Amino acid sequence: MPELPDVECYQRFFRETSLRREIVGVEVLNRRVLEGVSAQRLRRALVGRAFGSTHRHGKYLFAEVADSLWMVLHFGMTGSLDFGRPPSPGPYDRVVFAFEGGDRLAYVCPRMFGRVMLAESVEEFIGARSLGPDALAVSREEFARRIGRSKAALKACLMNQSCTAGIGNLYSDEILFQSRLAPSRPGHRLTGSQLDRLYRDMRKVLLLAIRREADPRAMPPSYLLPHRAPNGRCPTCQTELRRRSVAGRTTYWCPKCQRI
DNA sequence: AGGTATGTTAATTG
């Protein structure tokens, strides 16, 4: 379920388990998840070194390996991390990093939409991918500029990683619900105070989701996410939620509370 | 069996 809150949790997990331990092996169980790097080059880049620090930008997790060398993880729709010393790899482990002492970090990715990459630096990677500022790092002014100038639907805008990075399908629905804005409304139609509110709600939703361990069902009952299902009802007014594809993704909203 | 799925990218169309 990797949107920004999920990847933030993975980053914390990575920091708690996998920093400053000598990497003694890198096993690529499925090379499809590698992008722009061979299994051999990944192994040579990592073995004998240790992950020194981490950084998150949007849905990407970076781990520093050496000067001008970072490993970059993206989790697709179903990726996650696992740590321990199991007797054998899990069925969906795609890359396994073995540390001195026997512990292993597994990059798990059942549907293999995620990718493992190398980059010279965080900035170089962000530039090459044309990623916008991270959704939790962007300033109110910069956010308002980016959303307020777009003629695209708010939903598309929030999910566009080159606008702001980190928001996906689920949390964009929640943010728009909190701001009482219809998903198909274009950004450039928003007033200044609506943009302010959208910015505040974006931060509120993402920060709360991180506190709830990125479990959408664990969001408060007054939020959209626990009710976001066919036949679900708006927690505010009990109107049946509407469901339609916007920006290519299934979108849920309350037609009464999010009228404009 | 068929529809759906939390992401990204390319191709197509307007």
Added chain:
DNA sequence: GCAATTAACATACC
């Protein structure tokens, strides 16, 4: 160039 839509990717789940 921008915006919207669709397909593709690979697999699991209901």
